[in-house]
Amino acid sequence: MRTRGKEGRDAADDQRRLYRKPASIRKRVFIMGQEVENLVDHPLVRPSLNACAMTYELAQQPEYADWMLTTSNLTGQTVNRFTHLHQNAADLVAKVKMLRLLGQKTGCCFQRCVGMDAFNAMDSVTYEMDRALGTEYHTRFRRYLQHVQEHDLVVDGAMTDPKGDRRLAPSQQADPDLFVHVVEKKPDGIMVRGAKLHQTGALNSHEIMVMPTQTLSEKDQDYAVAFAVPADAPGILMIYGRQPSDTRKLESGQLDVGNREFGGHEAVIVLDNVFVPWERVFMAGEYAFSGLLVERFAGYHRQSYGGCKVGVVMCWSGQRSRWPVPRHRHGLACQGQDCRDGPSQRNTVCVRHRVLGGRPNRQPQAPI
Numbered sequence: 001m002r003t004r005g006k007e008g009r010d011a012a013d014d015q016r017r018l019y020r021k022p023a024s025i026r027k028r029v030f031i032m033g034q035e036v037e038n039l040v041d042h043p044l045v046r047p048s049l050n051a052c053a054m055t056y057e058l059a060q061q062p063e064y065a066d067w068m069l070t071t072s073n074l075t076g077q078t079v080n081r082f083t084h085l086h087q088n089a090a091d092l093v094a095k096v097k098m099l100r101l102l103g104q105k106t107g108c109c110f111q112r113c114v115g116m117d118a119f120n121a122m123d124s125v126t127y128e129m130d131r132a133l134g135t136e137y138h139t140r141f142r143r144y145l146q147h148v149q150e151h152d153l154v155v156d157g158a159m160t161d162p163k164g165d166r167r168l169a170p171s172q173q174a175d176p177d178l179f180v181h182v183v184e185k186k187p188d189g190i191m192v193r194g195a196k197l198h199q200t201g202a203l204n205s206h207e208i209m210v211m212p213t214q215t216l217s218e219k220d221q222d223y224a225v226a227f228a229v230p231a232d233a234p235g236i237l238m239i240y241g242r243q244p245s246d247t248r249k250l251e252s253g254q255l256d257v258g259n260r261e262f263g264g265h266e267a268v269i270v271l272d273n274v275f276v277p278w279e280r281v282f283m284a285g286e287y288a289f290s291g292l293l294v295e296r297f298a299g300y301h302r303q304s305y306g307g308c309k310v311g312v313v314m315c316w317s318g319q320r321s322r323w324p325v326p327r328h329r330h331g332l333a334c335q336g337q338d339c340r341d342g343p344s345q346r347n348t349v350c351v352r353h354r355v356l357g358g359r360p361n362r363q364p365q366a367p368i
């Protein structure tokens, strides 16, 4: 729950907060063939951590409260909108405005909308499953979401499987693990195996929420599985996905490094016999609902892209918005809407500074 004011805090506080829980256990992550111990300070990860931390930081700023914060329909408490279930059209509009704002502030993907869209898809689909089949997935899911809201967690929305031969169904593949599937049902939960590709913000996530990737038929019912696990659960391993020109961030110097302060990332998540307790399982065999879940997620996610990508383009093209555009402390006249020069804007992005590789974003600059 985020109701505290911004006073006395700084961006590093958000970064520490984002990593507090995972750091206590430690994820298994490989970057360029090496297992990495200190993710927080890794130069390829840090910019994405900074971007994700903005989803916390802006929620502390009163001027953005209408977009970043809302009232939970589950608890009546104030929550970060990234953990919220949309209640009406106004919520959907506020979501797009929040995403556009974050795109403007970071100039990149801030990695938290896939989980938000997965919550909203999962909520209505589990409701419909329970009504049709007499299952109890919806109650479980809502209990889980309350936990997410209470701790303001980042949740990776994991839908895309490797898929192998696209002409074949999951159970027809030469390798049965090309789609995530249930390998064993136990009295207290399920064991799952497989992988998810292109996972946005996986390294910065507290939790992973897995969903099927396509419509399934009866013979593929073991693949009709949805659940949530901590991102550092035993059996989970992540492989950082390379980005074009990413080694520039490893070089010394400040020129020509692109968006040096912020960035996104995608990763492969390997699930190697991961145990999921029943209270975190939201689908296990109900293949007839797999396509519905995919479609509903895709609908919400498409809408999200209509917000964040617009913000990113506005940031990079230096478009004006309703905010004033003063001269930046560096003395470079910047047309980016984020270049307000007040102390509360110190952590924002300046398009020109980013392109030029300056350091305006986190440190106060000498006034001109």
Ligand SMILES: Cc1cc2nc3c(=O)[nH]c(=O)nc-3n(C[C@H](O)[C@H](O)[C@H](O)COP(=O)(O)OP(=O)(O)OC[C@H]3O[C@@H](n4cnc5c(N)ncnc54)[C@H](O)[C@@H]3O)c2cc1C
Pocket: 114, 157, 158, 159, 160, 161, 162, 163, 166, 167, 196, 197, 198, 199, 200, 201, 266
């Ligand atoms: C930047 C980025 C971030 C992403 N983040 C996430 C994330 O956070 N979570 C997540 O789950 N996923 C994520 N994805 C994955 C994304 O959703 C998938 O890439 C997308 O769904 C396409 O799947 P694919 O890559 O397997 O491509 P494919 O399924 O191989 O599709 C490639 C092309 O082949 C066509 N095709 C595929 N199968 C057939 C067929 N049988 N017959 C005819 N044509 C076919 C498709 O229409 C498409 O044009 C991300 C992807 C990107 C690029």
